[in-house]
Amino acid sequence: MTVGAIYALVALGFTLIYNSSDVANFAQGEFVMLGGMVTFFGYAAGLPLFVAAVLAIVVAAVVGLLLYRLAIEPARRASPVTLIIITIGASIFIRGVTAIVLDKNFHSLPSFFGNEPFVIGGATLLPQSLVVMFGVSLVLIALWLFMSRTLRGKSLLATAANRTAAQLTGINTRAVTSTAFVISAAIGAIGGVLATPITLTYYDAGTLLALKGFAAAVLGGMGNPLGAVVGGLVLGLLEQFSAGYLSSQYKDAVAFIVILLVLFTMPQGLFGAKSVERV
Amino acid sequence: MRRFLTSPFLLVGAVAVVVAILPMILPSNFYMRVAALVYINAIAVLGLNLLMGFAGQVSLGHAGFFGIGAYAMALGPVYLGLPSWASLLGGTAVSALLAFLVGRPILRLNGYYLAIATLGMGMLVAMVISNEANITGGPNGMEVQRMVLFGWRVAGSVTWYWISGISLVIAALVVVNLINSPTGRALRSIHDSEIAARVLGIDVARYKLLAFVISAIFASIAGSYLALLDGFVTPTTAGFLLSIELVVMAVLGGLGSILGSIVGAAILVILPQALTVFHEYEHVVLGAIIVVFLILLPSGIVPAIAALIRRRPA
Amino acid sequence: MTIIRRSLLIGAAAMAAGMFASAAYAQNTIKIGSVLSVTGPASFLGDPEKKTLEMYVRDINAAGGVNGKKLELFIYDDGSDANKARTFATRLVEEDKVDAVIAGSGSGSALAIRGVFEEAALPYISLAGAAEIVLPVRKWVFKMPHTEPMSCGKIFEDLKKRNLTRVGIISGTDGWGKAMRAECVAMAPKEGITVVKDEIYGAADSDMTPQLTNIKNTAGVQAVINCGFGQGPAIVTRNYRQVGLSVPLYQSHGVSSKSYINLAGEAANGVRLPAAALLVAEQLPDSDPLKKVAIEYKTKFEKETGQPVSTFGGHARDALFMLVEALKRAGSADKAKVRDEIEKTKNFIGTGGVINMSATDHLGLDLNSFRMIEIKNGDWSLVL
CATH class of the missing domain: 3.40.50.2300 (Response regulator)
Incomplete structure (x- = not known):
């Protein structure tokens, strides 16, 4: 469930950026990695855990903004595939810089509320798992409030629905897309901060997360935030279930087979809207 | 210059000339190996480009076919007693069959959904290879018997330079013939608009499947060559990262461009060798190069340069 | 657009220069080649190995080298990818023309490059764990870590x-x-x-x-x-x-x-x-023959890198010194002689144990x- 919650956050970040700019951002996992790594180094340098975490989220957000301004926006007219490759190039770059500036080792963070597990009906539950679940819920609520209550949030939704129309109504879509990148990066980093006490992190941890997050976003239906969250949770549960009851070796296989089956019956994912191609 | 760029047959001829001349310039066997790696990757990228550039279908799982081809060379001789050439054909057949069976349902999907489906397929192949350690040697990989043809032991960088180079020229010829045939025109019309193609009476599903199977065959043969060149296979040959690398090669060189496939492969194979001078900054530079190239040349290196030349009076 | 073309040209030239530069060094050195997983999932092995090799080669050269010649170290990073390791192994043999090899962080890489050095008839000391690397015994292949x-x-x-x-x-x-x-x-x-x-x-x-x-x-x-x-x-x-x-x-x-x-x-x-x-x-008793070497390496590594010592770097140290002793006994960098001398290694005290190589054992360590x-x-x- 913890793992699923993190997938959900990555998928959500994916969806936000995709909606505002049609870019499938394969560097999304790097934000999670940065969240964990920067927090660790801040904490190790003597900052209080909370301050280090905020610092990490800010760093990730700045990296997200730079990613958009320096790599995505200049290539605005490129095809979706080209944009994907640009984000992959950017993720190699971010990993490389992290390995040099920070380091290449695995790191962990202390759990926020100790390590003593609760025992509920024979099953054990970690305090940190609750923190993750609680944190993810908070992020979702905050995001929902932002989208429905603020002007910037509403213009984000409008841009997602129809960019040209949004531009015509006077929305600065460039600023809106920047916001989407910043928020996605921050969400990813929060995921990294929350999960690192359980999952550990290192400079190369982002690739796998981006992959799983992408799969979750697609499973839920590309572009649907609710679908992204559900997709992430389902993916995490599937993995846990097959590790415990079927085969640990083919855990990822089970997850992907389920995704394939879902796509064969629902080619637009669980919550995807039917898209109509205009000729 | 104009005609050269517009006539694909001349272009294949030029590739053949480069393959023939290069050994006179290359100073050592190491460079021959790097060149052979370029050609081998280029074969796989050519197939992928047919699928992505011409038929417009994304695949993030082609390393799966690459891996099948590679492991066929390791497993065929040991478990089935097959000679290497038969293993190569067998591996190709398995890849083609897998592509055929999986292709039907998968290719109904579009865009990112197709990307995830192919990704899943590739990961399944990689997982089987990595997990069935009793047969495949698991994550540590296994040795490949050297190919013996008519009593001649086919090994060494120079030998494989020629085999892969000539194969690349043949592969390029096949693709050129294909895209200039009615099939090629059908594929391109699918790329432009699937619905329009269907309205015109083109059997869209059949042509997509055809491109998918051909690209699987190319990837599989390339995998087999790599296994024979190295004499050793590991699960990374089927891994997700290789799938991505192949796509990056195709996009960087230029989608829908035959020369682009070769240029893309060349850049991504040679770059890590050249970048060793940067030591720990290697990956930073590699990432930056990919980003900068694609921002400046979004349609890929070869198409962008071709457009540049075409714009000038010849 | 000319700027682009020019920068492409400069890039290509720089690349070519980089590739040829390595071949231009003087021949009056003993060349030791290495392919390690400095990045990627196995970097926790490759990173200390690389630092250890660089640290000691610098010291050995400062003290005058081996057999009157300086050591020259060629290290490549395979990114924990066995296929890349294979290409770099070929580069060591064909391009850099090294005299001996200390390489292979992960078992996959170590096994994948084994064939290259066997074909080139080059002494190869592996730093990876799998017993399979030296089982059965192969003429040119040795291995440091416990299995x-x-x-x-x-x-x-x-x-x-x-x-x-x-x-x-x-x-x-x-x-x-x-x-x-x-x-x-x-x-x-x-x-x-x-x-x-x-x-x-x-x-x-x-x-x-x-x-x-x-x-x-x-x-x-x-x-x-x-x-x-x-x-x-x-x-x-x-x-x-x-x-x-x-x-x-x-x-x-x-x-x-x-x-x-x-x-x-x-x-x-x-x-x-x-x-x-x-x-x-x-904590070792003073009677333990390993104590002195272990403390020496630990102190030096931790002081120079600021990182805690690991046994992985220790194996790189042992490999280097075992090779240096073999070079000294052989009196030259002649590959066949050096190989024979590595095989004759007896009572070599390393951080990983007391090593006794033989024609039937290219690991040389026991449970003790x-x-x-x-x-x-x-x-x-x-x-x-």
Whole structure:
């Protein structure tokens, strides 16, 4: 469930950026990695855990903004595939810089509320798992409030629905897309901060997360935030279930087979809207 | 210059000339190996480009076919007693069959959904290879018997330079013939608009499947060559990262461009060798190069340069 | 657009220059080649190995080199990818024309490049764990670290001392975990040990509680052995305590670096593992022949890199000095002579143990080179 919650956050970040700019951002996992790594180094340098975490989220957000301004926006007219490759190039770059500036080792963070597990009906539950679940819920609520209550949030939704129309109504879509990148990066980093006490992190941890997050976003239906969250949770549960009851070796296989089956019956994912191609 | 760029047959001829001349310039066997790696990757990228550039279908799982081809060379001789050439054909057949069976349902999907489906397929192949350690040697990989043809032991960088180079020229010829045939025109019309193609009476599903199977065959043969060149296979040959690398090669060189496939492969194979001078900054530079190239040349290196030349009076 | 074209041209020229530059060095050196996993998942092996080699080659050269010649080190990073390792191995042979090779961080890479050096008839000392690398013995291939069967053997020895016979095994899907699991399962009946539960986790997994819960719910488990490498064992150790398992936990020497303790935190206390004496250098009795070498390396590595010592870097040190001694005895860098001299290595005292090579043994270590170590208060402590 913890793992699923993190997938959900990555998928959500994916969806936000995709909606505002049609870019499938394969560097999304790097934000999670940065969240964990920067927090660790801040904490190790003597900052209080909370301050280090905020610092990490800010760093990730700045990296997200730079990613958009320096790599995505200049290539605005490129095809979706080209944009994907640009984000992959950017993720190699971010990993490389992290390995040099920070380091290449695995790191962990202390759990926020100790390590003593609760025992509920024979099953054990970690305090940190609750923190993750609680944190993810908070992020979702905050995001929902932002989208429905603020002007910037509403213009984000409008841009997602129809960019040209949004531009015509006077929305600065460039600023809106920047916001989407910043928020996605921050969400990813929060995921990294929350999960690192359980999952550990290192400079190369982002690739796998981006992959799983992408799969979750697609499973839920590309572009649907609710679908992204559900997709992430389902993916995490599937993995846990097959590790415990079927085969640990083919855990990822089970997850992907389920995704394939879902796509064969629902080619637009669980919550995807039917898209109509205009000729 | 104009005609050269517009006539694909001349272009294949030029590739053949480069393959023939290069050994006179290359100073050592190491460079021959790097060149052979370029050609081998280029074969796989050519197939992928047919699928992505011409038929417009994304695949993030082609390393799966690459891996099948590679492991066929390791497993065929040991478990089935097959000679290497038969293993190569067998591996190709398995890849083609897998592509055929999986292709039907998968290719109904579009865009990112197709990307995830192919990704899943590739990961399944990689997982089987990595997990069935009793047969495949698991994550540590296994040795490949050297190919013996008519009593001649086919090994060494120079030998494989020629085999892969000539194969690349043949592969390029096949693709050129294909895209200039009615099939090629059908594929391109699918790329432009699937619905329009269907309205015109083109059997869209059949042509997509055809491109998918051909690209699987190319990837599989390339995998087999790599296994024979190295004499050793590991699960990374089927891994997700290789799938991505192949796509990056195709996009960087230029989608829908035959020369682009070769240029893309060349850049991504040679770059890590050249970048060793940067030591720990290697990956930073590699990432930056990919980003900068694609921002400046979004349609890929070869198409962008071709457009540049075409714009000038010849 | 001309700017683009010009910068492309300059880029290409720079690349070509870079590739040719390495060939232009003077010939009056002894060239040692190396392919290590400095980045990627196996970087926790390759990184200390690289630092160790660079550190000592610099010192040896400052002291005048070997046989009157300076050592020249060529290190390439394979990014933990066996195919890249193979290309770099070819480069060492064909381009750099090295005289001997110390290489291979992970077992996959080490095995993939073995053929290149055998064909080139070049002495190759591997730094990877798999026993398979030198089994059967190959003329040009040597290996430093202890193997998977040795790890099982030492753990079983300790289990029998503690009268524990029924074990659960939990292993990773990485090459090391798989190979060691197979060895332990095969060896158990002969040693009077029963494997009552056998669980597997993915090498990159971040939660092993389902598998550990299965072990916990199996009746009669007296101890658990974790066969694995990298971050997996650290997560297993944490989850082990979290699901409430309290029987002794054993790790392999695949975790013998301080980062394992840091990552596993308090949960690591009480864990036992067989490992090189290097980890407990200061605690060794003065009579132990390894003590001096171990303390020397540990102090030097920690001072120069600011990182805690690991046995992986230690093996790189041992390989380098074993090679240097062989070079001295051979009196030249003649490949065949150097190979013969490496094979004649006797009573070489390294951080990993006392090495005795022979024509039938290219590892040269026995179970006595292992120490049983228990983690106490977040530090290694020698079990006597």
